[in-house]
Amino acid sequence: MKTVEIANYRDVRAALLNRNLKQALYDDGAVIMQGVLLDLHGKEHRDRRSIEHRVFRRDFMRYYEKELFPKVLEETLAPFLAAGSGDLVTFGYQVTMNLTADFAGIDRPYKTPEETASLLALVKKFSEGATLVHSTRDKDVVRAEVEEALVVFDTEFLQPSIARRQDALQQLAAGNIEEDDLPRDILTVLLRNQDQADLSPDLLRREIAFYLQAGSHSTANATVHALDDIFTWLAAHPEDSKAMNADPLFVQRCVHESLRLRPASPVAWRQPICPVDFGAGDVVDKGDRVVLDLSAANRDVAIYGPSAGTYDPHRVVPEGREPYGLTFGVGVHTCLGRDLDGGMMQKGDTDADNHQYGIVALLVWTLLQHGVQLDPDNPPREDRATERGNWASYPVLLNKVKR
Numbered sequence: 001m002k003t004v005e006i007a008n009y010r011d012v013r014a015a016l017l018n019r020n021l022k023q024a025l026y027d028d029g030a031v032i033m034q035g036v037l038l039d040l041h042g043k044e045h046r047d048r049r050s051i052e053h054r055v056f057r058r059d060f061m062r063y064y065e066k067e068l069f070p071k072v073l074e075e076t077l078a079p080f081l082a083a084g085s086g087d088l089v090t091f092g093y094q095v096t097m098n099l100t101a102d103f104a105g106i107d108r109p110y111k112t113p114e115e116t117a118s119l120l121a122l123v124k125k126f127s128e129g130a131t132l133v134h135s136t137r138d139k140d141v142v143r144a145e146v147e148e149a150l151v152v153f154d155t156e157f158l159q160p161s162i163a164r165r166q167d168a169l170q171q172l173a174a175g176n177i178e179e180d181d182l183p184r185d186i187l188t189v190l191l192r193n194q195d196q197a198d199l200s201p202d203l204l205r206r207e208i209a210f211y212l213q214a215g216s217h218s219t220a221n222a223t224v225h226a227l228d229d230i231f232t233w234l235a236a237h238p239e240d241s242k243a244m245n246a247d248p249l250f251v252q253r254c255v256h257e258s259l260r261l262r263p264a265s266p267v268a269w270r271q272p273i274c275p276v277d278f279g280a281g282d283v284v285d286k287g288d289r290v291v292l293d294l295s296a297a298n299r300d301v302a303i304y305g306p307s308a309g310t311y312d313p314h315r316v317v318p319e320g321r322e323p324y325g326l327t328f329g330v331g332v333h334t335c336l337g338r339d340l341d342g343g344m345m346q347k348g349d350t351d352a353d354n355h356q357y358g359i360v361a362l363l364v365w366t367l368l369q370h371g372v373q374l375d376p377d378n379p380p381r382e383d384r385a386t387e388r389g390n391w392a393s394y395p396v397l398l399n400k401v402k403r
């Protein structure tokens with residue numbers, strides 16, 4: 001087997017768009033990833049994506065950001081504000097667990113911190129299963145743990161959520177409720193289109209478990225990285241403090257710059273389904289592997305200029321290029337959560353009052369509005385269990401609010 005590594009922006013982008021290359025990162029993680037959207041190719045992938053994409057329509061992203069999410073955010077933030085301090089990593093996971101559960105279609109009937117924590121523990125296990133390829137633990141042991149977590153998830157969360165949605169679908173068929181009264185989530189669209197989607201109970205369980213883990217860690221980590229980069233930037237550029245507290249468009253640009261420099265998945269792997277010629281003698285065939293270095297591509301000086309490797313929220317991004325680089329992927333597997341998390345790209349005439357900023361920018365903006373700052377007595381700690389440069393703990397202070 002030959003492995004070809006690609007690290008420049010243009011070739012990585014072209015490879016992601018090449019339909020003769022299929023997903024290859026998740027073979028080890030089959031326990032959670034086999035047959036889920038990200039693992040599919042060709043017609044099967046197209047059919048499933050077209051069903052699930054209905055949840056991510058633009059009007060709903062906007063509605064979710066402006067109407068639904070602020071309430072989740074307020075509830076999650078309240079105890080941190082009352083304490084006047086907290087850990088950004090904990091906060092990030094709590095808030096994004098709710099976000100992805102809303103989109104996947106998993107109800108949390110009690111809405112207590114304990115319930116969120118129990119769902120989060122299961123989702124962390126799913127994530128460990130999905131990224132088994134990079135695990136340093138005994139893979140069979142991890143697989144057994146993931147199977148066990150799937151069973152608990154099924155009983156405690158999935159089956160009650162399925163029952164509620166099937167009931168709603170029956171009510172709709174009987175004319176007792178309107179289309180708009182249905183929950184708007186992946187589980188509902190899959191149950192409603194069961195004849196087309198044709199998922200076995202096990203596959204449905206994996207699909208929903210995949211959604212829960214696909215969104216939560218990436219969003220939580222992106223939020224912490226974005227604030228860390230902002231603190232560092234402001235320490236060197238105090239002149240930007242005013243804009244940081246008054247201009248949400250500037251804050252969104254800061255978030256995009258962070259997303260570019262710290263992609264949640266630093267690499268994508270692909271496998272050819274037929275011979276593919278990358279030029280310069282690099283021909284790959286079935287059984288070979290193509291490693292796409294998203295992290296390096298996002299720092300390509302040919303696209304983002306000589307300072308591509310450093311953080312600069314004032315960067316002028318060339319027309320037609322993404323301010324967040326290839327962090328959300330491109331092509332058939334483009335992240336379905338991209339606009340939800342990253343928001344819409346800014347244009348010259350973007351109206352700050354009506355813009356969709358994305359959940360990460362909204363989280364960062366809200367925390368800045370509450371005076372978030374590093375806790376001088378408790379420095380952040382890096383997560384040594386991963387090479388992805390994430391934070392294990394990031395203590396911050398906030399303006400204390402009486403409850």
Ligand code: HEM
Nearest residue numbers: 037038103214215218219222264327328329333335336337
């Ligand atoms: C900062 C946050 C996020 C980042 C950086 C991110 C990144 C990515 C990337 C790079 C891919 C493509 C992987 C590949 O081509 O092999 C992807 C796919 C996907 N992401 Fe995200 N993601 C984020 C948040 C989310 C959220 C919040 C959701 C759901 C609510 C989500 C759902 C998905 C799904 C369903 C796919 C598979 C799409 C397909 O295969 O057609 N992501 N994501």
